[in-house]
Amino acid sequence: MVAVCGRRTLSDEELRAAGIEAAYALTDLEPDPERCMAEAGPLLERLAARVAEERL
Secondary structure (H helix, E strand, C coil): CEEEECCCCCCHHHHHHCCCCEEEEHHHCCCCHHHHHHCHHHHHHHHHHHHHHHHC
16 A cells, blocks of 8 residues: 655554555655645645656
């Protein structure tokens, strides 16, 4: 399972314990939380493209 989130706060161990093999956050692309919220749509599109590229 893969997770997409606004900000990742869990460790790799915590993610694995929850059955999540990878987590991707909007803050990986834009570190400013306010900009992440204001530009969530375009950032999510970019993040989805990155996830698809890495997972294929």
